[in-house]
Amino acid sequence: MKVVQSLNQNALLVNNDGNECIVVGKGIGFGKKRGDVVDNKKNVKFYKMVPEQGGVREFIDDIDDQSLQAAEEIASYAEKTLGKEFTGNFILSLAGHIQFLEEKYRDKVEIPEPFHYELKYLYPSEYKIAEWSIHYLQEEFDFSLPSAEVSFFTLHFVNGLVENDSLKNVVELSDILNETIEIIEKETHEVMNRETIAFSRFIIHLRYFVIRSLSRIAKKENNENSEFKKIYDLTFEMYPLEKQIIKKIKEQLYVNHNIIFENYEDFYLLLHLVRILSNGVESR
Missing domain, CATH: 1.10.1790.10 (PRD domain)
Structure with missing residues (x-):
């Protein structure tokens, strides 16, 4: 296997028979640089990389x-x-x-x-x-x-x-992410700055919701905690723009992809949306 990137003395990003992996083992990264050949030693742990639609690879150099x-x-x-x-x-x-x-x-x-x-x-x-x-x-x-x-x-x-x-339909995931970003930009009349770490982190979390929803059958449930519902309603009233954006996202994902977000997922998405709108956009 060949080194793609040295992460630290005990971890490397490698190409292993055409597949990128993170390999972790004591001292395995010591003195290694891109292109070096690494023996497939015992007592090492492999974490296979999977194709992604933007995200963690964009800020790998910044991780300590x-x-x-x-x-x-x-x-x-x-x-x-x-x-x-x-x-x-x-x-x-x-x-x-x-x-x-x-x-x-x-x-x-x-x-x-x-x-x-x-x-x-x-x-x-x-x-x-x-x-x-x-x-x-x-x-x-x-x-x-x-x-x-x-x-x-x-x-x-x-x-x-x-x-x-597994996520069998990667194309659908990509479409959903693009549709969602388009909704946000249309509602805010602003372009999201795709070069920032804030945007990458937002995409990662948005992707989590979509993957979970695609992996299960959409159904409506009525099992939410009453106290949570009160806080949910109050919090969303404090952020009318974000509330409107999430409403449109939910409507489009349900119509086009049969995806339903529960209220607790809306709430979590709201927290990230508030942050990305204040830190990860730029004027048209």
């Missing part, structure tokens, strides 16, 4: 060693606990999230507790691993993280597993 190491440790624990495998895309996405934790909480972002309840109920195994991950980061790297991060990490695990299991 500590964040990548933490992401691999967390993924390794999650794989053993769930009996599933994650992709290299997941490792890079999680590492990027970890790296931006400090920046994120300078802004004092918080999520209402009912949202945590929804995730704990829907994804109990992933939620427990997310709790372990937060404890690990606090102990190993002296992070001080709010309870909201359990929800964010839960969604990382859910989305990572769905991505790895």
